[in-house]
Amino acid sequence: xxxxVKFTGISAPMPLINIDTDMLIPKQFLKTIKRTGxxxxxxxxxxxxxNGGLIKDFILNKDHYSSASIIVAGDNxxxxxxxxxxxxxxxxxxxxxxxxxxxADIFFNNCFKNGILPIILSDDxxxxxxxxxxxxxxxxxxxxxDNQKIIRKEGDSIDFQVDEFKKYCLLNGLDDIGLTLKNxxxxxxxxxxxxxQFSWA
Amino acid sequence: xxxxxxxxxxxxxxxxxxxxxTSLLYIxxxxxxxxxxPQAFEGLRDAGRKVYxxxxxxxxxxxxxxxxxxxxxxxxxxxxxxxxxxLDRNAKEFGLIYYPVGDIRQGIVHIIGPEQGWTLPGMTIVxxxxxxxxxxxxxxxxxxxxxxxxxxVLATQTLIQQKSKNMKVEVTGTLGRGVTxxxxxxxxxxxxxxxxGTGHVIEYCGNAITELSMEGRMTxxxxxxxxxxxxxxxxxxQKTIEYVKGRPHSPKGEDWEKALKLWKTLYTDTDAFFDKExxxxxxxxxxxxxxxxxxxxxxxxxERVPDPDNFQGSKISAAKRSIEYMGLNPGERLQDISIxxxxxxxxxxxxxEDLREVxxxxxxxxxxxxxxxxVVPGSGLVKKQAEEEGISATLIEAGFDWRMPGCSMCxxxxxxxxxxxxxxxxxxxxxxxxxQGRGGRTHLMSPAMAAAAAITGYLTDVRDL
Numbered sequence: 001x002x003x004x005v006k007f008t009g010i011s012a013p014m015p016l017i018n019i020d021t022d023m024l025i026p027k028q029f030l031k032t033i034k035r036t037g038x039x040x041x042x043x044x045x046x047x048x049x050x051n052g053g054l055i056k057d058f059i060l061n062k063d064h065y066s067s068a069s070i071i072v073a074g075d076n077x078x079x080x081x082x083x084x085x086x087x088x089x090x091x092x093x094x095x096x097x098x099x100x101x102x103x104a105d106i107f108f109n110n111c112f113k114n115g116i117l118p119i120i121l122s123d124d125x126x127x128x129x130x131x132x133x134x135x136x137x138x139x140x141x142x143x144x145x146d147n148q149k150i151i152r153k154e155g156d157s158i159d160f161q162v163d164e165f166k167k168y169c170l171l172n173g174l175d176d177i178g179l180t181l182k183n184x185x186x187x188x189x190x191x192x193x194x195x196x197q198f199s200w201a
Numbered sequence: 202x203x204x205x206x207x208x209x210x211x212x213x214x215x216x217x218x219x220x221x222x223t224s225l226l227y228i229x230x231x232x233x234x235x236x237x238x239p240q241a242f243e244g245l246r247d248a249g250r251k252v253y254x255x256x257x258x259x260x261x262x263x264x265x266x267x268x269x270x271x272x273x274x275x276x277x278x279x280x281x282x283x284x285x286x287x288l289d290r291n292a293k294e295f296g297l298i299y300y301p302v303g304d305i306r307q308g309i310v311h312i313i314g315p316e317q318g319w320t321l322p323g324m325t326i327v328x329x330x331x332x333x334x335x336x337x338x339x340x341x342x343x344x345x346x347x348x349x350x351x352x353x354v355l356a357t358q359t360l361i362q363q364k365s366k367n368m369k370v371e372v373t374g375t376l377g378r379g380v381t382x383x384x385x386x387x388x389x390x391x392x393x394x395x396x397x398g399t400g401h402v403i404e405y406c407g408n409a410i411t412e413l414s415m416e417g418r419m420t421x422x423x424x425x426x427x428x429x430x431x432x433x434x435x436x437x438x439q440k441t442i443e444y445v446k447g448r449p450h451s452p453k454g455e456d457w458e459k460a461l462k463l464w465k466t467l468y469t470d471t472d473a474f475f476d477k478e479x480x481x482x483x484x485x486x487x488x489x490x491x492x493x494x495x496x497x498x499x500x501x502x503x504e505r506v507p508d509p510d511n512f513q514g515s516k517i518s519a520a521k522r523s524i525e526y527m528g529l530n531p532g533e534r535l536q537d538i539s540i541x542x543x544x545x546x547x548x549x550x551x552x553x554e555d556l557r558e559v560x561x562x563x564x565x566x567x568x569x570x571x572x573x574x575x576v577v578p579g580s581g582l583v584k585k586q587a588e589e590e591g592i593s594a595t596l597i598e599a600g601f602d603w604r605m606p607g608c609s610m611c612x613x614x615x616x617x618x619x620x621x622x623x624x625x626x627x628x629x630x631x632x633x634x635x636x637q638g639r640g641g642r643t644h645l646m647s648p649a650m651a652a653a654a655a656i657t658g659y660l661t662d663v664r665d666l
Contacts, residue, residue, distance in 0.1 A: 031280035033239035076396040082345035113349035200452035200460040
């Protein structure tokens, strides 16, 4: 996984609540056996009409926002299925950070495994950033994970919280499996003890 | 002594080690299907890793499989075919337990787990599918994971986790006529909203829950994820034990006695702490349907399509969007909404009991002209049993299309899809925009309610039939 480095990018406003994983990437694109190439299908049904033409009103189809790397979203972003195709599509499109008041659990975890930072903010702070995103001149934000700050166009910043372990993995681009395998001794010891009581399992 | 919830106890039993907020949890069963696993196996191969515990890893194709009788040669799409072939190759190469298409035990992963006795009380069970919550009905800690986590479990038989909070949902009293497990679980989501359970594991309790059959309990837990919860769980009892006993992979002999002893400890201690609680009276639950594009958009069948302006905040615009997408008008009676299609099946309601409910409603009646009604049993064994009980004969006679097992039109990855604008009475779990096909309109409900809709051609109060 690539390291998550401080970056500056355009934020796109998506105030709709409950943006679900079927909206993020509909089922016909889950037939792939690859992780890549899903960016063009991100938000497929919102982005393209039935003839495959771009729907001009959709935010990521607008000139300024088509290069967005941050989404400021309505509550409960990423609800629904466990499909990791959702963060794969976001990443492939170029989205590196999603800001909302809440995320669905599985989606939230999936983001971290793919170098995407989901940030949870209070409603009022999210609202400030939603207004920034809505105004072309203010829509540029800097995401500084190391210092846990979202820096606005004019230079003032909003702090955010992030789990220490997840932050460490993102900043260092670490693969979880490698980390867990360092604990193989502990796993083996656990299994031995476990097998005594749970032989039936 | 610290009072612990059922979730706390299962967690503690599987905790390998804990480092501040992050814990490493041992996984008892890993269920694998064709859609969320190919990239995980590819990752293993690239890193030269093996599957850590192939005998605890159960693979079955379900999402993509066609439900027509020629499905072993007709895949519906080239990409679907590749995905199914990839699972086949991975299952064989890594030596997994495997139920391919053509094996009578093949079916929806969450139906065959319990059916084959892989799902047992007190276990940790994961699968790259959010409806893994289903297995919580057995007092197991079961939840969906993403593909990176699938790879992690394949490689290590563990999962890096943060402990969730505890939430209790207690339903007491007597269910009214025509009210089922599906109505309970939808009504709970109607109260909590789709994010009400986020960060929590829900324990369902109360006599209205314990009086449900195992099938009903699975329906309730299945939709925990639709309320945002990581998992849903119900304490195991005698009914659970009876269900599990004698299944192909449930413990036998001495192991059975040992398991029983452990299972008896699986309950929430009196006065254990819950971070959140919700109490429902069974008498207040009606047969319900969803009107919108979120599972929280739940109303009693006797009500009317809501006016978006009666909602608060950002739900106003969401409701407007939903009503427009669904092609409805505020104030319209739900029972005046006509339907084009009926889908009976899925991991929520594709079990034998669900099909029996449908048969009861349908017996001696006909599917309304112009309505296409599809029944997709949850597994080959459910299908066989329904055929032996004469259920399929009644349904076919009534005009239902009786199909082969799989996920089918619940997520419409295979050719079973709605056309744009088509309206469906569905027993599945999600009514999202485009879920059952682009432009398709889904109303979620119980099998009995879907059967009633098939007969009248309208959303119908099953109590009136």
